[in-house]
Amino acid sequence: MSADSSVLSSRNLRGSVPVLTSITFPYADPSRNLIENSIRHSSLVWTRRGRGLVGFGTAARLSTRGEQRFVDARSWFKQLLDQAQITDPISRPGSGLIAFGSFAFSLTSAFDSRLVIPEVTVGQDDEKSWITLTGTAQQLEGATFESALQRLQQAIAEASVPENLPGDIELTSGQLTAGSYLQAVRKALEVFEDSGISKLVLARDILARSSAPIDLGRVVHELTARYSNCWTYLVDGLVGATPEMLVRVTNGLAEARVLAGTLDRAKEGADAPDFAKHNLFDDPKQRHEHQLAIDSLTESLNPISHGMQSPDEPFILQLPNVWHLASDVRAELRADEHGVLPTALDIAEIFHPTAAVCGTPTKQAGVVLRELEGMDRGPYAGPVGWMDSRGDGEFGIALRGGILEDSNLMRLYAGCGIVPGSVPEDELAESWAKMRPMRQALGAE
Ligand SMILES: C=C(O[C@@H]1C=C(C(=O)O)C=C[C@H]1O)C(=O)O
Numbered sequence: 001m002s003a004d005s006s007v008l009s010s011r012n013l014r015g016s017v018p019v020l021t022s023i024t025f026p027y028a029d030p031s032r033n034l035i036e037n038s039i040r041h042s043s044l045v046w047t048r049r050g051r052g053l054v055g056f057g058t059a060a061r062l063s064t065r066g067e068q069r070f071v072d073a074r075s076w077f078k079q080l081l082d083q084a085q086i087t088d089p090i091s092r093p094g095s096g097l098i099a100f101g102s103f104a105f106s107l108t109s110a111f112d113s114r115l116v117i118p119e120v121t122v123g124q125d126d127e128k129s130w131i132t133l134t135g136t137a138q139q140l141e142g143a144t145f146e147s148a149l150q151r152l153q154q155a156i157a158e159a160s161v162p163e164n165l166p167g168d169i170e171l172t173s174g175q176l177t178a179g180s181y182l183q184a185v186r187k188a189l190e191v192f193e194d195s196g197i198s199k200l201v202l203a204r205d206i207l208a209r210s211s212a213p214i215d216l217g218r219v220v221h222e223l224t225a226r227y228s229n230c231w232t233y234l235v236d237g238l239v240g241a242t243p244e245m246l247v248r249v250t251n252g253l254a255e256a257r258v259l260a261g262t263l264d265r266a267k268e269g270a271d272a273p274d275f276a277k278h279n280l281f282d283d284p285k286q287r288h289e290h291q292l293a294i295d296s297l298t299e300s301l302n303p304i305s306h307g308m309q310s311p312d313e314p315f316i317l318q319l320p321n322v323w324h325l326a327s328d329v330r331a332e333l334r335a336d337e338h339g340v341l342p343t344a345l346d347i348a349e350i351f352h353p354t355a356a357v358c359g360t361p362t363k364q365a366g367v368v369l370r371e372l373e374g375m376d377r378g379p380y381a382g383p384v385g386w387m388d389s390r391g392d393g394e395f396g397i398a399l400r401g402g403i404l405e406d407s408n409l410m411r412l413y414a415g416c417g418i419v420p421g422s423v424p425e426d427e428l429a430e431s432w433a434k435m436r437p438m439r440q441a442l443g444a445e
Pocket residue numbers: 201203244259260261262324356357399400413414415416417418434
């Protein structure tokens with residue numbers, strides 16, 4: 001533990017700030033399947049279309065809770081970077097010292113928000129691949145590409161679980177039964193009348209118990225195989241494939257993918273031509289819900305950026321389980337008075353929680369949804385992703401996922417935006433559709 005950590009421990013942070021050394025080695029991988037091939041049960045994963053990052057082990061970790069969770073994470077990571085020795089000849093988003101992170105949705109959550117700096121990371125983008133080793137100077141002394149490759153292979157073996165057949169899955173109610181969810185939606189519809197709240201996102205959870213230990217490596221592979229349009233994540237047992245990008249920062253450019261407005265592709269008649277156009281794109285309720293989400297994002301992005309590009313009309317994002325109304329927003333980030341650009345984590349904090357996962361206006365909606373749901377969302381709908389020492393990074397919204405609570409038990413979450421006119425039974429059906437990716441990945445369908 002370094003001397004600096006005393007500052008943080010006075011705030012009861014359960015994490016120290018060690019002095020780390022990090023060395024990145026270019027890796028001319030001939031397979032181009034490096035990421036998929038590296039994913040195992042206890043790895044850390046961020047991937048889309050075969051590109052991304054896979055981490056192993058823990059060189060350092062921060063756990064924190066409450067209102068200060070983002071502030072704690074930022075100051076811990078900053079202190080860590082200030083005293084780190086980073087050798088990174090590649091210097092591109094995701095190379096060098098990185099942290100994976102997952103944050104609780106609510107300041108009242110009992111879930112630990114966390115940053116994890118892996119000991120070994122393998123990264124691949126469209127042009128380059130690399131291996132990063134992170135540890136104490138002593139641990140990294142004399143490290144070569146050959147020793148890094150060997151360390152990677154060893155880490156992959158250690159992160160594996162014995163091969164088994166997927167178990168039988170039994171689904172049961174979580175903190176909210178289907179009946180109590182319907183009740184919560186009905187109450188939400190009454191709230192709109194005199195509260196000034198125009199949208200509330202209400203979520204529920206279910207439990208998936210498996211007759212055999214769940215292999216998260218297999219779950220991730222199932223998700224990446226079907227949901228190539230999504231960002232698949234795995235951080236300490238939190239796993240899923242999210243279609244929604246809270247923020248990606250690359251060299252001063254911020255991008256977000258906003259979703260709101262959903263249509264179940266298993267709905268009767270859904271194979272008719274133009275079904276999604278008629279029932280989603282041309283539906284005023286869905287368009288209104290989408291607009292609320294865009295407005296809340298652009299309002300948060302405006303003060304920290306310029307040259308914002310936000311399309312006039314959304315597009316229809318087709319996923320195997322649902323269609324969404326989607327909009328991609330981008331803007332150049334603006335430096336503060338010290339010439340410093342906001343980092344991916346800074347922006348994740350500013351954007352969270354979005355109207356798409358909380359409601360409108362966000363503050364009031366957050367209070368009411370806590371009351372109506374009556375459950376701890378844990379990391380569900382919180383930011384999940386990674387960041388590097390330059391401030392680049394990607395944080396998705398932890399949707400379409402679940403959390404492994406013990407070796408055979410996973411809690412799945414899904415929620416729906418409720419606006420005046422929403423039909424409770426439709427929303428319940430939509431929540432099932434949103435859990436379909438995980439139910440399939442677990443072999444429950
Ligand atoms: C809340 C979830 O999804 C959000 C709600 C949506 C909606 O209500 O239409 C669409 C996409 C997400 O922003 C979820 O998947 O759990």
